[in-house]
Amino acid sequence: MATKTRSSDGCWTCRLRRKKCDEVRPLCNACGALEIDCLYSDDKPDWMDGAEKQKEKADQLKLEVKQRASHRRERRYLQGLEMGLEALEVSHADLQADMQADGSQSPDERQASHISPGPSHALPMGTESSPSSFSRPQDSGSEFSGTQADTGPSSSADTTARDDHHLMSDFEEFDLTMIMTYLDYVFPFLFPFYQPPLLDAGRGWLLSMLRRNKAILHTALSLASYFFNVVLSHATQSHQDCRAHNWDNLQRQQDLAVHALQREMNDIVARGVKNYLSETNQVMASVIQLLTFEVAIANTGNWIMHLDAATELYTEMVKHHGIADGDKFCFAMMLTQLGHKPWEMTPMNHPWSSDQASLRFFTAFLLFYDTLASTALDRPPRLKYLHKPLLADISEEEKRSLPAGEREYALPHIDMHHFLGLQNWVVMCLGEIAALDAWKKEMKKNGSLSMTVLVARAAAIERCLRVRLLALEAPQVQPECNDLANCSNPTHDHDPLIQFGLSGRLQSPLMLKATASISRVWAQAALTYLSVVVSGWQPASPETRHSVALTMQLFSSFPDLTYLRALVWPFTVTGCLAGPELEQTFRDMVAAMGPLQLFGTIREALAIMEHVWANRAQIDSNADSWDLAACFRCLGRPALLV
Secondary structure: OOOOOOOOOOOHHHHHHOOOOOOOOOOOHHHHHHOOOOOOOOOOOOOOOOOHHHHHHHHHHHHHHHHHHHHHHHHHHHHHHHHHHHHHOOOHHHHHHHHHOOOOOOHHHHHHHHHOOOOOOOOOOOOOOOHHHOOOOOOOOOOOOOOOOOOOHHHHHHHHHHHHHOOOOOOOHHHHHHHHHHHHHHHHHHOOOOOOOHHHOOOHHHHHHHHHOHHHHHHHHHHHHHHHHHHHOOOOHHHHHHHHHHHHHHHHHHHHHHHHHHHHHHHHHHHOOOOOHHHHHHHHHHHHHHHHHHHHOOOHHHHHHHHHHHHHHHHHHHHHHOEEOOOEEOHHHHHHHOOOOOOOOOOOOOOOOHHHHHHHHHHHHHHHHHHHHHHHHOOOOOOHHHHHHHHOOOOHHHHHOOOHHHHHOOOOOOOHHHHOOOOHHHHHHHHHHHHHHHHHHHHHHHOOOOHHHHHHHHHHHHHHHHHHHHHHHOOOOOOOOOOHHHOOOOOOOOOHHHHOOOOOOOOOHHHHHHHHHHHHHHHHHHHHHHHHHHHOOOOOOHHHHHHHHHHHHHHOOOOOHHHHHHOHHHHHHHHHHOOHHHHHHHHHHHHOOHHHHHOOOHHHHHHHHHHHHHOHHHHHHOHHHOOHHHHHOOOOOOOOOO
């Protein structure tokens, strides 16, 4: 049978790949489907030489096709997530109507009847129940056993337990090494201030999550491979083969993570959020873990979609599992449902279950990411309504108005300095400034901006920041303890339990000093940010120059520049407003991090500064249309500077 002669008019990309081209111009269907460059020209490209250049181009194109395929899968997951969340949307009014339907019950009974997923199981808070009296599967993983909405929870738990038991059992030695690399090096590097004490069960919940959740496991392995590559990049050329192997493993693990997330979201859409808090919590954790991965490898294109997805999932969890007494948010309800014994309070100073610890950890980082994102996106933090119930100090009078279960836990629920090395009031003030900035721009666009209101709101935020800063500057340990490197506390020097984080919830004196210094840097940068919101872009003003100088002085108090990874946002704010004489100082600070500058957003921060410095004259001549949010978007995309 005669075969059709391949046309010589196809694109050069298809010819290089030795594929049939449909010759559609300017983009053939084959190249369009793969999202790669499609080259038509009368002249042969110089790389089409039938020799070494052609081979190099072909290998480059294969790698690009593989990477694009990974990105397409990730986009499909995000699109499915968006569609799924729309399907899960339930109005707040419906929830309130459900809760008010049992108006004859006592407050405790009403609360319990809402949080119990089964309609006939109204359990008062603190009542012990057999496992059959609630529908949340015990210790279930996020890899559900089926996709049908009516699958029984007990069968899901049984199947999941069997799947989870084998999740790590078939791993090769290399994968197990990468798991330990993540636990021993990558996680502590990413989250240096998260050091839960032994009496809180340490980081055991993380190993439990890796064992039970495929998406988190594969993302962790991707991070470990990337981290290993960064370290090897500083080594000799003899590690080239190892680096290539690690890069291939990173791509493979990232693909597996995205596939696992797609399956998780399909199950959430099919089953709904209402009766599956543990599973939804794990999907939310998976999305934030993937967001952390994208930011860590400086692949910043998708962070907004990941953050919005995680925020929507968290909102659904709050609507279905965290509303008490009609319309009050109650974090304790969510924690109680995820405890070792669901529906029973976890007593204070007792270890959290893995699900509870996971919820607390990812809640802290979601609030933080959401707040920083708002400074670049010209919008208030989407979860700002949770700042007060989760982060604020509660007076005794306010505590009496809280739902009964909420009063049984130590408040505030989330201590950011245990997770981020940053005190709660800094995050709350940043959220207020971002909200004020968004309000100012909206009012200005509508022609209804009141400078009196703007200044009054800004003054309240500034007062809070300055009062807290003064408290941080007061001697907390020893008058002679002026730097982190020499900090000690005679009261605790000889107590190894405190020094090594083994006693209760106390941090070591060095860690306490570090969190105070980090909070001071963030607070000073927040004051600079507030000044720009109120007075506009004025880098040469005495107030701005003084604030920049104070922040630089605080930077110099740290014993080494590895602390920069916890200070990227204030580092960028300060650098964008710094004078020309300080430019090289910022470059040197980044260079001093060595190969670790490749891990995270510090290089993106320097690129933002370089852009601002290179365009000083143009920016200064259009100062009315420039601010820090514009700085954070100047590379063509918003930056999440974490």
